[in-house]
Amino acid sequence: MPVGSNATLPPVAMVSFWRDDAQKHIPVRTAHLLSKTYPALRWVWVVGDSMDDTEQRLQAVIDAHHDLDITLVRGDTGITAEDPANRVARLGQTANVGLAQVHEADAWVLVHESDLQSPADVVEQLLAAEKPVCGGSVWLSVNGQTVFYDTWGYRKGGELFSNHAPYCTGYDAEQPFEVDSVGSVYLFPAQDVLEGARYDQWAVVGLMRALRERGRSVWCVPAVRIVQPVDLWVSREHAR
Secondary structure, rough: OOOOOHHHHHEEEEEEEEEEOOOOOHHHHHHHOOOOOOOOEEEEEOOEEEOOOHHHHHHHHOOOOOOOOOOEEEEEOOOOOOHHHHHHHHHHHHHHHOOOOOOOOEEEEEOOOOOEEEOOOOOHHHHOOOOOOOEEEEEEEEEOOOEEEEOOOOEEEEOOOOOOOOOOOOOOOOOOEOOOOOOOOEEEEEEHHOOOOOOEEEEEHHHHHHHHOOOOEEEEEEEEEEOOOOHOOOOOOOOO
C-alpha cells in the first residue's frame, strides 16, 4: 500500500488488553506500543478484571503523553474461574469492550497483545500485505529452542498450529499463506466491527470465524515476526 501524506493514510485503531500487570513492566510495554511509526494511529487500552493498580499506572502513562490519542477503558467480566474455557471466554468479553471503541473514522483495527513485541513498522508491514485479515508469525525462545508460540489462535484446515516445524500443513516461511485464524497481533477492517463482528466464547477463534463468514480471507504473514518475551510467558493449557 503506497504511503502518502498523513491525511491520506487509512486510520488504524490499535487495541491492547491488560490484566494484573502492575508488576509486569508496564513502562517498557507501553513504550513499545507507543513506538509504532505509522502516523495515522490511535491506541485503545482495555483493563479487564484487574485486581491491582494496572489501570492507574496506564492512566499515568496517558497523562504523560498528551500529544497521543490513547483511550483507556475498563472491561470487567466477573469471570473468576481459571479453567481454560472460562479463561478464553473472559478474554473474548474483555476484547469486545475494545471493539466497542472502534468508530466510523477508523479504517482498520490492529489487535496487539500488550505483552508482545513487534517491529516498529508493524502497521505498515501488515497493510503492505494487502490481505483482508492478516497476522504475523509469533515466536517464543525457551530452553534454547525457538518455537511457534500462538498455537491457540493460529489454525489451518481445522487443526491447531504446532510449536515445531512444519507448524501446519502448507506452512510457507517466505510468502503469506491462507489460514483459518490468526492471533496475537492481527489486522482486519474496522467496517466489520461496525457491522457487528465480535469475539465469542472462543475469543479470537470466534472472531476469525465471524470475519470469514463475512467473506474475509485470513492470512499468516511470516515475514512479520512477533516475539513473546519469555519473562512474561506462562505455560497454560487451552480449551479445545
